[in-house]
Amino acid sequence: MMERKALAPWNKYKIGAVPNGRWQNEDCQSLEKVYHVAHLRNAVRIVEDGKIKQGLIYDKSKLNTSRVLVVWLSPNRWYNGSRYGNISFEFDFTELVAGKKYYWVEVMKEYTPHASRILITSEDFDSILTPYDPTQGDGPWFYDTESNSHYWNGKYCLEFMFSRDLPLDISQDVSFIDHHRTYCNMKDHVCADQSMPKEDVNARFIAYLIAGTDAIDTRLFTRKSLRGSAPAEAFQSGMEHIVQLGARPRKEKRWGELLAVDDLAIVTAKAALLFLYQDKKIEFKKMVRQFANIDEFIGCLKAIVIEKFGVDKPTLRFLDD
Structure with a gap:
């Protein structure tokens, strides 16, 4: 056999x-x-x-x-x-x-x-x-x-x-992507990301890229477009969510006097973004509200991104929507 x-x-x-x-x-x-x-x-x-x-x-x-x-x-x-x-x-x-x-x-x-x-x-x-x-x-x-x-x-x-x-x-x-609601490979730690919407994680990650470090290759986060160098999709959606979080609640009337062109604008915006990365949303919103309005914060955010990531200004019009 x-x-x-x-x-x-x-x-x-x-x-x-x-x-x-x-x-x-x-x-x-x-x-x-x-x-x-x-x-x-x-x-x-x-x-x-x-x-x-x-x-x-x-x-x-x-x-x-x-x-x-x-x-x-x-x-x-x-x-x-x-x-x-x-x-x-x-x-x-x-x-x-x-x-x-x-x-x-x-x-x-x-x-x-x-x-x-x-x-x-x-x-x-x-x-x-x-x-x-x-x-x-x-x-x-x-x-x-x-x-x-x-x-x-x-x-x-x-x-x-x-x-x-x-x-x-x-x-x-x-x-x-979404984190699984039940399972996590970090078995020995409490996972703070597990119950968090992916949009919030997205915003926190992009906030750190913008304000937290200079030791990054920015090419991974940009793409060529008809309007020039533009943020990649994930980077773009992260910035949009950052603006949404900063603008809420829309009925809030207590804003400061800071303009996007002021000397302290970039420092203030970066401080706000680092608070967001740390998931300190109250502190993040307080720093955003040092600006005269959400448009001034957006203007400052654009200036930082243009300088750091080399994107072209016309590609950032989505932040005005």
């Missing part, structure tokens, strides 16, 4: 048929972008460092005692919110995996859905891990060499562990 060949551990999570045309099958979806999601304070540190730094693995992974340092990325889009935070850094998958080695790590079956994990690296892990060949199409990640296209099985969670720092100059975008 012939000996039966054991199935590879990834076969259970094999992708389905490659879609014909634009229609995406749940079990075979296009894999173009991957994301690293972080909580607010971690995202601020990432921006200040200019990269996502490798870290130790702390969960029940088979690599948690190996001292292997990794950065986590995933193509997953969280319908019920992410347990990893609100701020998502986007990367081009093809660029990240080109010329690398791939290893199957494990499946975390205690997760719902199950989470398959694959290590992407330039190092040799043959002695402790099984190499994974994405061109075979027998697992959750498939690379079609003929079309130069990547696919993944969206019925399950897919996690990539990169054994390198990821500089933000190769990141393509930053976006804001």
Whole structure:
């Protein structure tokens, strides 16, 4: 009797048929972008460092005692919110995996859905891990060499562990997503972001970028437009929400005398933004109300953004709406 060949551990999570045309099958979806999601304070540190730094693995992974340092990325889009935070850094998958080695790590079956994990690296892990060949199409990640296209099985969670720092100059975008209302990976801490609307987290993050640090690459937060260099979508929505928070309640009549062109205007506006970053909304509004009206605060905000991020003034007209 012939000996039966054991199935590879990834076969259970094999992708389905490659879609014909634009229609995406749940079990075979296009894999173009991957994301690293972080909580607010971690995202601020990432921006200040200019990269996502490798870290130790702390969960029940088979690599948690190996001292292997990794950065986590995933193509997953969280319908019920992410347990990893609100701020998502986007990367081009093809660029990240080109010329690398791939290893199957494990499946975390205690997760719902199950989470398959694959290590992407330039190092040799043959002695402790099984190499994974994405061109075979027998697992959750498939690379079609003929079309130069990547696919993944969206019925399950897919996690990539990169054994390198990821500089933000190769990141393509930053976006804001909901935090899961029940689950958070910060098990040993009380998560202040968990119950907060993503719009508020967005505003706090952008407030810090504007007022809290100069150690950032502003190119990630701007885009070319017909009107010139413009704020990226997440940056734009963050500024809009900052203005909304500063203007409420609209019936408030007690405003100060500060104008956008006054010497103390920029200092006052930055102080307000730092209060907002710290989630001190009362103090934030008190500082905003040192201005003569919300339009003067907006004018000052524009001046700071134009100077720091190099955006062109016509692209900021949305703040006048």
